[in-house]
Amino acid sequence: MPGWREPGSGSPTGRRTSCSSRPRRRPRSSRSPRSATRSPAMAIWVIRPKGRDDLTEGMVIAAGRGAGMHDIKIARISATHTGMKFVIPVEQR
Numbered sequence: 001m002p003g004w005r006e007p008g009s010g011s012p013t014g015r016r017t018s019c020s021s022r023p024r025r026r027p028r029s030s031r032s033p034r035s036a037t038r039s040p041a042m043a044i045w046v047i048r049p050k051g052r053d054d055l056t057e058g059m060v061i062a063a064g065r066g067a068g069m070h071d072i073k074i075a076r077i078s079a080t081h082t083g084m085k086f087v088i089p090v091e092q093r
Contacts (some may be wrong), residue, residue: 011049041093044064044087046064046084047084048060048075048081049081050080050081057074061084073085
């Protein structure tokens with residue numbers, strides 16, 4: 001008979017449809033955020049729009065250096081945006 005299964009046979013594919021033995025993870029919003037204090041070698045990417053006088057490349061670099069970080073890479077993200085990568089200096093890690 002089509003569609004008939006033996007009692008207790010599980011799903012039509014033969015796989016379990018639920019897994020109650022696996023521990024549930026907390027939602028991402030309730031986990032503690034990652035920060036530079038946990039991983040000193042992590043990088044921060046700053047994405048900024050191109051061609052704006054109120055937010056220039058020099059301003060972003062000055063802000064990063066003022067925060068004690070080194071700029072190590074500048075990359076074209078799109079025709080309208082630029083990405084800048086900052087890291088904590090090696091001697092401070």
